[in-house]
Amino acid sequence: MAVDIKGRLSEYFVSIIPVDKEKIISLLEKPSNPGFGDYAIPCFEMAKEKKKRPDELAKELSSRFEGNEIIVRAEARGAYLNLFINRSYFTGEVVKEISRKGFLGLSKKGKNKTVVMDYSSPNIAKPFGIGHLRSTVIGNSLKKIFSFLGYRVIGINHIGDWGTQFGKLITAFKKWGNDDSLKHDPINYLYDLYVQFHRESEKDPSLEDVAREWFNLLEKKDSEATLIWKKFRDLSIEEFRRIYHRLGVEFEHYTGESFYSDMLDSTVEKVQASKITEVSEDALIVPLDDMPPAMLRKKDGSTLYLTRDIAAVLYRKERYNFDLALYVVGSPQMLHFRQLFKVLEKMGIKWGSQCHHIPFGQIRFEDQSMSTRKGNIIFLEEVMDKAVGLASKIIDEKSPHIDNKMDVAEAVGVGSIIFNDLRNSRIKDITFNWNEVLNFNGETGVYLQYTHARISSLLEKYSQKAGGVSYDDSLQFGEEGYDIAILLNDFEDTILKSAQDFEPSIIARYLLELASAFNTFYNAHRVITEDEGISRTRALVVLCVQKVLKTGLELLGIKVVEEM
Template sequence: MVYKSMIDNFKNQITKQLKELIPLSEEEISNLLEVPPKQDMGDYAFPCFTLAKVLRKAPPKIAEDLVNQLVLEPYFSEIKVVGPYINFYYNKILYIQSVLKSIIDWDQSKISSIGDGKTIVIDFSSPNIAKPFSIAHLRSTSIGNSLSLIYKYMGYHVVKINHLGDWGTSFGKLIVAYKLWGKPEELESNPIKKLLELYIRFHKELDDKPELDDNAKMWFKKLEDKDDEATRLWSWFKDLSLKEFNRMYDILGVDFDKYWGESFYQDKIEGVLDLLNQKRLVNESQGATIVDLGEYEMPPVLLKKQDGATLYATRDLAAALFRWDQFQFDEMIYVVGGEQELHFKQVFKVLELMDFQWVSRCHHVPFGLIQFKDGKMSTREGKIIFLEDVIEKAKSLALQKIEETLMEKGESGQLSNEEKNQRALIVGISSVIFSDLKNHRQRDILFDWDEMLNPKGETGIYLQYAHARLSGILRNFSRRIGDIKTDDIQISEAASFDIAKELSLFQERIIHAGNIKEPSVIAKYLLDLGQSFSTYYRANQVINEQNIPLSYERLLTVLAVKKILSDGLKLLGIQPLDEM
């Protein structure tokens, strides 16, 4: 990528010179070079520990000897020894200029060619039909969506699959509950809520009437056997739910290439079972069909229940085979909660036993649960928070703030209600998505209304605000000073040095995030960048009518930060706002 290669000049000067002085290759030197933890320690540091053994000298002595032989012009302004480290200080002006101009000139839709010609299949979101889209589903959805955007940005061909939970025993339960207590017109008017009520009531009454469970199993078996009534009800429930889910996906700005739910693989299961039989992997146990994994210290995988009905592991196997057949992916990732870790280990093990080498390309990407103060979220107990309620609440807080601000500025009538609502919605979604993505995947999240809706500090709102301020400066600039021309601008002041350094990290952070499948890396990065910029523009007035050249110069920083912030937010699935 463009700006990376320009920055490489700085590093290359170090490696080329050091290579002549010490018994290490350029690559080894490059790997050893690190960024010091503190500003006043310079911009690059070369640690001399590893040389100590080879040269049989103390690291500080080695550093002393080397530093006198290094030439610093033009890329560095100073080279200093601090203990066992050689610290290099950039020529700030040259550095800022390199970084800013190359970012601004760069107009690619992707940041790397790492993924060129490679396909990643990503299975995420996958909500259960007939259950509400809760705050818990947000995790898989936001992490999966962000990862797919990151991979696309890295050059991969990405296939997004929504593995809808549209098959299984819970449909038996729903059918039973509906036949007992449901009313068609109620369901049509408020499908998800009414379906949820049926589901909850089923489990409530189960305590007194254990026979309900057998009934449910029977109805699911009927569904698998293509019973007319069962199929009709199932398909109706599914339509109602999908309509609701798609509404949420629209709000979140998430889409999928394939809506291949569990039911989609129904007609592919027999083939898989045949294959397993051929490979002699199948056993009977207690009336159920299983694959015994005792040898690998895992519980058995259940393929069929006593009554012959399939289970989710069966469908996951069929899904994996079918997806391989369709895409020959270089990698397939399942963005699914950590509680299913064992399940995926088992499924992958079975695929391995079936001699499918490509199983090494399959990865479970687990994430932590959302917990309440008094324990786990539970659909059955109705202990659940609807994502839509969270977004709605976040939105109404944002709307209130927008109106306050307009009032203060005396511009109350200036904005249409529609525009206000639109902005408030984006702000609300930003804070909800960001509060999810800023945490390490694997951490459990304690659900806390105050924290999720907090407009201050390390939040999506903070980043939106920074982006809006950047956009505002650009607007004001062209209005007051004229068109923005960035050609041939020279940098003369070092004020934006810290920001330039932050900006130069963008590419490696994206790639790192993709490699460890961790969107929070980007979230943290954007917060750092936002903070650097907030400090910068508070201290340095960009538009200065008395000094137009200086204005142009500072404008480069604004342009570059806006570009990176905007791209970064988009990678998290957040739409950047130009005005707040």
């Protein structure tokens, strides 16, 4: 628990007037204008209860306040009671608290709880475009956030490794492909074959029939089809792993759609056993209220994506006994997940409410809509390479002396790509823009990295001059670190809120605010001064900022650097 400032303030409040403590805590807010005070209580509601005029009540309350060790003065301004608190005191309290616990195991919210996360989930044989970045980095960040809160997190990469598209790929590979090209650059090569298939099949529709036949064989475990499919899969996953490594993303399992292919019949039987299915137009469906029916089997008897997802969720519940199951999948699939969860509900499954779809907006492109089939796509690796290249160039200009430049450029470049994706609400669509992606100024990941690096350098200099820095009760804090301390104190609540809303951007925004507060402080005050006491208290504040920045960036899945 952070320093409970509102609780402390409200305690004093209830000692002078008869009012519920929780009520005051819920009313306490930050004034819109910092000049009005540090905290404020709007008096409209209490005035109504007491049948008084709000401004008079505020005035009356202010007159009852006496200065004490935590509240310096209280001032009525219109219907608001503005409080000026002891900034030095609270700055010290916050620094003390952070120095003491260092954010290890802050909240035990997730203790003994398991969350299963389904994220990234690219399709084999489709290149890892920036479209896949979102699910990957949002999922990865949520995974780190929940782990931080003590949850056991199972990350599952639900690879798209099954379906009629593999019939197409096998057809194309057998017709035009060769092993050498495949091994050399598997995903791009398969992608080329995929594009070529669609080009050729427009001229010769019979190719579609050949493709269907190959997928049919694959489902029947035909040895040749299986061998080719497995080769595609293994080589592709190898490629994906390389990209994930660059992004710092890890999964507990790479169980794709094919993993569930043997469970489909029994899954359909389970759904049928709950007597909610119907046969309609030769297909097996589950009629749903207020939404289109969910289809379990096509008229030709084969199953669908939804059937596989039902199989997957039943399997995951049985295997992991999760308390929470998250699907980090784009917003176009909202209906699909509503249907999935509704089917669970109709089956009488109580834990269905533990499953959540975490939707996010799509990446759009300024000119054309990107079609995988036609071959228009921006590759994630291209984006990462450009960002890293730019970072590297700037490092050469500005910091030619630093060690391991390549590693630093990689961390800064990739980090900026990740941050760019996480800084806004997930649900918003993103229009891809090179200028924005490669911008290293302002509200960017680079800004945070730079701030962290500069703090590291500052603290290094400080320790060379004055030795290590640690908290002790004799220190007298000034007011200059107050804005920072208030933000530092919000860190834990920020993490909890981002977990509750499944929204990494809340942490991203918070870190920008914190870094900005630090940079303002840094420009206005010297840390290393002739006064030992002042230097030490300021260095402690800065040390806390460093801790929070580092922890926060790691929660977003971004590696921090000491210099850049």
